[in-house]
Amino acid sequence: MLTSNKQYISILSALFLAMGCTPEIEPASNNISNYQGTASITQGLAKSVVSNLFECKSGRSRVAGIGEVVDSAGNVWTVPAKNLFTTAAKASDLYEECANITPTSLADVDVTAVPVVTVDSDGDEITGYIFADNYFELYINGIFVAVDSVPFTPFNASIVKFKVNKPYTIAVKVIDWEENLGLGTENNRGKAYHPGDGGFIASFSDGTVTGSGWQAQTFYTAPIYDLNCLSEAGGQRLSASCTVEGTDHGENAFAAHWQTPNNWMNEQFDSTSWPQASLYSEDEIGVNNKKSYMNFIDKFSGAGASFIWSTNVVLDNEVILRYQVK
Ligand SMILES: [Ca+2]
Ligand SMILES: [Ca+2]
Ligand SMILES: [Ca+2]
Known part of the structure; x- marks a missing residue:
């Protein structure tokens, strides 16, 4: 073969x-x-359509833009991903430097002020604690709960509340944001085209935590410098043999795109063919120096949650996570 x-x-x-x-x-x-895989391939820098989604009032942030790039069939792809940042309700902040919200622990957070999203009016009230590298959009049973209040950097942490009956389905779109739109890279670590990494961790007051029981499917993989490094197996979209090294000459990188299904957030959506989430350590994600994570570590690894993503936490930049709470 x-x-x-x-x-x-x-x-x-x-x-x-x-x-x-x-x-x-x-x-x-x-x-x-x-290229013979199922992705649509683009090459080179996307056209900027939104120069910056987020202004940091206090401190510094990376520019969080949105771009569009066209594949050889003429299809337009939004990078790093379609998102609801400008229009949707933001999650309440556990920690958000740009807004001067910098508590040293959960004890200093007014959790009673967090709005409750009703999924089931007779459901149990559940609190969720979330840290995403870089951005998340959260749904419960297809009902929108919140988006991350900071799309790229600085790193922040969020708290959400919702009322729901078990069983229920958590669905999250996560985006590892990028500066070089369409190229999957940022100016970092001394390289103009450094491929940043992702990562998502959450715990919920009913004991639900992120872990290997979750599913993770990728919809955007970049940068790719050799299309031969992409492969697929069953539902898996794999890039383990692709380089994750930074470069000063990444302007001609390829990117692999897959269409996100319209109903990915719904309880009824069939994700049985999706891969199981991959686990990553705190060292791999690099959170040990981030107060937005460490100040609430009791609600992350301390609660038994693990960082999750698809199989490639560096190159996969748009990932959808799903989990059914039984
Ligand atoms: Ca964020
Ligand atoms: Ca990345
Ligand atoms: Ca990142």
């Missing part, structure tokens, strides 16, 4: 040579038309 375009090309090349012909096939790494 042919496992890669590279093998296919080398076999074709050998055939051509045996026939006395010169092969005229470009390496698949440079040629979108040789």
Whole structure:
């Protein structure tokens, strides 16, 4: 069985040579038309459509823009992902430097001020504690609860409340934001095109925590410098063999896009083919120096929650997470 375009090309090349012909096939790494996976591929910088979603009133933040990039079939892709930041209700802040909300622990947070979203009017009231690198949109049984109040940086933490009966379904869109729109990178660690990482952790007052029982599917993977490094197995969209190194010359990077289903947040949505979430340590996500995480660690790893994402926490930049609370 042919496992890669590279093998296919080398076999074709050998055939051509045996026939006395010169092969005229470009390496698949440079040629979108040789890509055979299910993603739509774009190449290069997206056109900026929103220059910056978020102004940090107190302190500094990275520019959180939105872009559009067109694939070879003419389809327009929004990067880093379609989102509701400008229009939807923001989650209450546990910690948000730009708004000068910097409590040292949960004891200093007025949790009674957090609005309660009604999913079931006779349901139990549940409180959720959330930290996302970088941004989340939360739904319970398809009912919208809140979006993250900071799309990119600084790192913040959120608290939400909702009333629901078990069983119920948590669905979260998470975005690892990017500065170089469409390229999956940011100016960081001394490189102009550094691929930042994601990560999501949450606990809920009914004992629900993020972990390997959750599902995680990716919808946007970038930067990709060699399309041969992408593969798929069952429902998995894999990029483990793609480089995660930063570069000063990432302007021609490829990106892989998959359409998000319209009803991904609904209880009835069938995600049975989706992969199980991958777990990441606090060291891997790099939260040990972040007060927005450490000041509430009792509600994160201290509550038994793990950081989750898809299989590639660096390159997968739009991920949807789902979990049914039984
Ligand atoms: Ca955030
Ligand atoms: Ca990334
Ligand atoms: Ca990030």
